[in-house]
Amino acid sequence: MRRLLYLFVVLVTFASCSPKMGEMVENKNQEPPADQKPIASSIDLTEVNNDRVWVQINPGKFNTDSVIFRLPRVVQGTYSVSNFGNFTDSLVAYNYDGQPITATKEGKNTWIIPNASELDKLGYYVNDTFDIENSDKATPFSPSGTNIKEDNFVLNLHGFVGYFENLQDQEYRLDITAPTEFNRTAALPVINTTYSRDSTEVTNTYAADRYFQVTDNPMMYGNLDVAKFMVDDMQIVLSVYSPNGNHSASSIQKTIKSMMDAQKDYLGTLKTTDRYDIYLYLAPRSETAPTGFGALEHHTSTVVVLPEAMPASRLNQTMTDVVSHEFFHIVTPLNVHSEDVHYFDYNAPTFSKHLWMYEGVTEYFASHFQVYEGLQSKQEFYDKMNGKIASSLGMNDSMSFTKMSENILEEPYASNYYNVYQKGALIGMCIDILMREESNGKRSMMSLMTELSQKYGTEKPFTDDKLISEITTMTYPSVGDFLQTHVVGNTPIDYNVFFDKVGLERVKDSTQTSLFLKGQTPFIKANQEEGKVEFRDIELNSSLKRLGVQSGDIIKSVNGTEYSLQNIRQLIPESMGWSPDTDIKMVVIRGDQEITLSGKVGTPMVEAFNLKEVEEANEDQLKLRKQWLGQ
Secondary structure (H helix, E strand, C coil): CCCCCCCCCEEECCCCCCCCHHHCCCCHHHEEEEEHEEEEEEECCCCCCCCEEEEEEECCCCCCCCCEECCCCCCCCCCCCCCHHHEEEEEEEEEECCEEEEEECCCCCCCCCCCHHHCEEEEEEEEHHHHHHCCCCCCCCCCHEEEECCCCEEEEEHHCCEECCCCCCCCEEEEEEECCCCEEECHHHHHHHECCCCCCCCEEEEECCCCHHHCCCCCCEECEEEEEECCCCCCEEEECCCCCHHHHHHHHHHHHHHHHHHHHHHCCCCCCEEEEEEEEEEEEECCCCCCEEEEEEEEEEEEEEEECCCHHHHHHHHHHHHHHHHHHHHHHHHHHHHHHHCCCCCCCCCCCCCHHHHHHHHHHHHHHHHHHHHCHHHHHHHHHHHHHHHHHCCCCCCCCHHHHHCCCCCCCCCCHHHCCCHHHHHHHHHHHHHHHCCCCCCCCCCHHHHHHHHCCCCCEEEECCCHHHHHHHCCCCCHHHHHHHHHCEEECHHHHHHHHHCCCEEEEEECEEEEEECCEEEEEECCCCCCCCEECCCCCCHHHHHHCCCCCCCEEEEEECCCCCCCHHHHHHHHHHCCCEEEEEEEEEEEEEEEEEEEEEECCEEEEEEEEEECCCCCHHHHHHHHHHHC
């Protein structure tokens, strides 16, 4: 784990910041013990104060000398430090007379309340994270972040509601008060609804069995476009926030339904869920808009952040790629997960050795189901897998995947995290081919995951150190050898061995790219230590070469817009809309010189290996290929 760079203590003993202090007074003698009542929490969306909302927590009566209250340092699915305590301020603890008592902040996410037996409730403001991503403040990945605007609230609840140490398994009740005209979508059950006297505000009370359910069920409130539809016996709730009205839920619904129909077929008998929520936030072009495009999975939902400027066709394809990945997390970690996941520690987490399975196999399924169910051509699938090979070779190809997973917050492993979506997916591909070869097409990577889900399921975690031996016993010696050699061990995978089994080969050819991106591999990278964005030390495409770009050049500006670590994520989506005739003027820093490069975008090409079918594949290769791809 990364150690906190510093610890600091703040004594909070004032009550003036609480907007509703008078509502917080209760009779101490009538208060049930904290471990015998649901933890009552509330968020008021009707009184936004300087881009903040007020949160209140009532835990019940404590009989201990002191108690610890926390906001999550790390949340599940992110594999990075978020420090949500950084986005709270003015925390006040109250006694049963409504008077403030000592609450000492220790570190970034923890408050210690020494006179716990006197604690009635506490309250604090929460700042959102979306609109400060382009500042110099460290912020969480956008889909795990929060938004507080007059017409939109992205409620990743781990950013709002904290927990008391040793009470994470206690039930929660969450009141959310909002203007009556707001649309709202939430998968947590509503157990009560009350209206203000003038009916301008409504409070929904939600129930959660434990703190994990609070953090695992995001919500969205505000000016939303919502579509609800069925996929077999599963209800899909698609909530879209498009501030300029560029996109609607109905325009995306057909793509999502076709995709999820195919996913349900692909999953076969594997149990899914009765309801699945998709929250899509489309970021406008603005200095205060989020730029961490992607998605964060939850057990029965996903939060997606993408640029609103995306053309409809590209948005639909991106939603297919992104949301299908998140939905396949229903397989793992929902049904197959380790003790590290099941008993997750939000403050000092330990990590499983098996990111190759959680993220890698999930990413493989998200690609493989599209070709297997006829949503894309075989060549499109080949290109995607080939792109993952190219991307993975740009990282440490001889790093033990299990060691990287277990130490994912530490260097040099943290900077190789992206490889879980590249080589991790290729690991899934290789095992899938082996399983189909060994079983004459009767078993697969999906059938293996189904068997594991039947053995474990949502409430029974596996023992981390035993998983690979269990998989070996359940499958074949060749699968066990592969895992020990290429996942536990540090031997790079020779993909040609597996492609030969299905009559494929990698041949060198010219391939078109976009200006800043080749497949899934960008030509630029962030230099976190120096706070700069520079061109990577790889073969650049023909357009970049023609402009005069060199590896190591630091980007200062493109077409008059200055770029830094804070806004560089906007550059690649922006460049996707450029035509070959688009003029480009780029200012780069090379050594101690500032150089201006200009010209046309042109048609970027690069010499690269392509994955193609062997013209004279034999009968066994063709048979296994058909079993593998379903066509």
